Amino acid sequence: MTRGEKYNLKMGLLFVSPWIIGFLVFTVYTVGASFFYSFCDYDVLSKPVFIGLTNYTDMASDSVFWKALYNTLIFAFFAIPLGLVSSICVAILLNMPVSGRPVFRTIFFLPSLVPLVATSMIWLWIFNGKFGLLNYFLNMAGLPGPEWLTNEHYTKPALVLTVVWGIGNSVVIYLAALQEVPVQLYESADIDGAGFLRKILHITLPSISPVIYFNLVMGIIGCLQVFAQPYIMFGAGTGGPNRSALFYAVYLYENAFTYNQMGYACAMAWILFMIILGLTYMATMLSRKHIHYGE
Amino acid sequence: MIKLNSFGKMLVFFFLVIGSIVFSTPLIWMVSTALKPIEQTMSMPPTWLPYRYFADINGKKMAIVPKVKIEEPSTAILLEGVNDGQIIPNTKLADQKGKYKILKDISADKDNPWSAVTLEKITGNENTTEQFFVPVKAVERTLCFRWSNFKEAIKAMKCFWMYLKNTLILCFFTVMGTVISSAFAAYGFSRIQWPGRDKLFLVALATMMIPFPVIMVPLYCLYRSLGFVGTPHPLWIGSFFAGAFNVFLLRQFFMSIPQTLSEAARIDGCSEFQIFMRIILPISKPALLVVALFQFMGTWNDFLGPLLFLTNQEDFTLALGLQFFQSQHGGTEWNYLMAASLLVVTPVIVLFLLTQKAFIEGISTTGIKG
Helix, strand or coil: CCHHHHHHHHHHHHHHHHHHHHHHHHHHHHHHHHHHHCCEECCCCCCCEECCCHHHHHHHCCHHHHHHHHHHHHHHHHHHHHHHHHHHHHHHHHCCCCCCHHHHHHHHHHHHHCCHHHHHHHHHHHCCCCCCHHHHHHHHCCCCCCCCCCCCCCHHHHHHHHHHCCCHHHHHHHHHHHHHCCHHHHHHHHHCCCCHHHHHHHHHHHHCHHHHHHHHHHHHHHHHCCCHHHHHHCCCCCCCHHHCCCCHHHHHHHHHHCCCCHHHHHHHHHHHHHHHHHHHHHHHHHHHCCCCCCC | CCCCCHHHHHHHHHHHHHHHHHHHHHHHHHHHHHCCCHHHHCCCCCCCCCEEEEEEECCEEEEEEEEEEECCCEEEEEECCCCCCEEEEHHHHHHCCCCEEEEEEECCECCECEEEEEEECCCCCCEEEEEEEEEHHHCEEEECCCCHHHHHHHHHHCCHHHHHHHHHHHHHHHHHHHHHHHHHHHHHHHCCCCCCHHHHHHHHHHHCCCCHHHHHHHHHHHHHHCCCCCCCCHHHHHHHHCCHHHHHHHHHHHHCCCHHHHHHHHHCCCCHHHHHHHHHHHHCHHHHHHHHHHHHHHHHHCCHHHHHHCCCHHHCCHHHHHHHHHHHHCCCCHHHHHHHHHHHHHHHHHHHHHCHHHHHHHHHHHHHCC
16 A cells, blocks of 8 residues: 555545444444344343343234234335325426426425424324314315224324325425436427327336335335324324324334333334335335336 | 426416415414414314404403304393303293393394304403303404414423523534534545445445434433433434435535546645645535535424433423423314414424525435435
8 A cells, every 4th residue: 555545544534533433333333232132121220131032022922013013014005105106296297397386396395394293283283073174174075074083093094194295305306306307208209199198107207217216215214113293193102092003113112211121122123124124125126127227 | 398288287287286285285274273262273164364353342342252153032041050141042931940130132033143252361262251242243353363372382381492492502513513524524435535435435325224213222221321311412412423314415515526626736735634624615515504404404303312312391302392282281272282383393494495495406416316
């Protein structure tokens, strides 16, 4: 190594040192400790005691754990595709040559800026069974308005709506991708006499497919960890009627900080990590054929 | 961009209008509720624009709250031993058993309905219970926003100003920490060539995949052993150690700056630190602004962090304080809850509107690499 290279290495490491220290303390140490605790009985107050796989086997027989996992997966199963489809549709509409686009863009984006605590408050009020706005509109349309927050069949749909309201962030990402799609593609499609739908299906969607994949992965990560809205909207962790809104992250939090079962909570976190990795892997495999990276 | 004929444009415009109405309704509903007296939050059909009612009570024009509409000739009576008056239709008055005192004859009918009203207290949600009776025609309705709801909400939250101070202090420290540390790290990851750099950067990107719950417990235990649980320190310390997301954003920007700039400076005898401070940072102001904005909003909005580490109400942030207020007051005083929410939401929205361009560009870059 020449003197210049040595100097560069020294300077490079010096500049990235804030990240390296953070990485060692807040990632390497915490991930390692979390893995270790997941095999321990640990209540913070006394030292962790190694108990092997007990936390994991306990989990298998914990019906509340299964309920929380089921709730989260069902929620994600609806929230991810709904969020994906609606944000792509909104982005495609916003990318059309019509007047007032900046205003529309701002309106669709604003909800994603609202702090999750405030989002929860707003939707608690909208879902209110008696004086809520949603039931008022449903009644106007001649539909019976359910008790969204106290009927166990409606709590998850309510949360899906709450989350889909905040798609603004991904709309903006799609919009940026849509603006990169080469105009020539549409022009040659015009010459070939392709209609609107065919242009969307055969040009637009393939062109933005890497971004769709990116948002899909982000959706998986985000939806499986959803915490603030169910925690706030359903009585600070109790999980709502018949625990129908007890989500994975909420139950994990409860285990760690209400029941002081830190080891069990860590084991749950690792299972969550595995599920996220598994689903991401599945999404990658399924979409591999359909992603077109530009040159 | 797909070309459209004029019918297509109209159709797209129509869909955008519908979508905008759906997306903005919750926010408009929040604002509307925040400016209403409590009775109007509980009216069906809902009122979008809050009103105040006035009527002559005992010869004086007073603000009133309409309670019951009376559409047939009735009599207001007071049963013996009962505090509240009752309104009995004259046709059924004969059935009334027990002793009663006649309060007022109400000569109402379908075409000339009357209204039972109570006096409105100017501040607060409480109303006096004494009933008065006035013809509906004599009731004046004027548009009136209840700005006092904000004052009341702040009072009801108890520590609002404390929450705001805590939040702003945290925002200041986390923004400083993030901007400084990420700029350093991003410089090291982009403007200096050293062996292993790009592999290490991939590791940095990979850390973004780790779900927060995995590190939540050890992080809590770590800060607990330092005696920091119950203090705001855990909420800002981490920001001084360059999060991968911000490093990624700044690195993207730094890489777009021509290397020749650095080389020229090196030939002139500038050290790396001088190049960083005098050349790269000044050019990168827009990107640094984006990182600062994201961090500000992140800290302002964060709920889980404060929930984990803060235990005393005086240390709460606005987000946690708002949730605390809601859990204390339950789902009754919706106008105050919406007023409090609006106070938490408004600064973020104003900040966004002021910096919209930088903000949108920042988000757009996050998706490009995919």
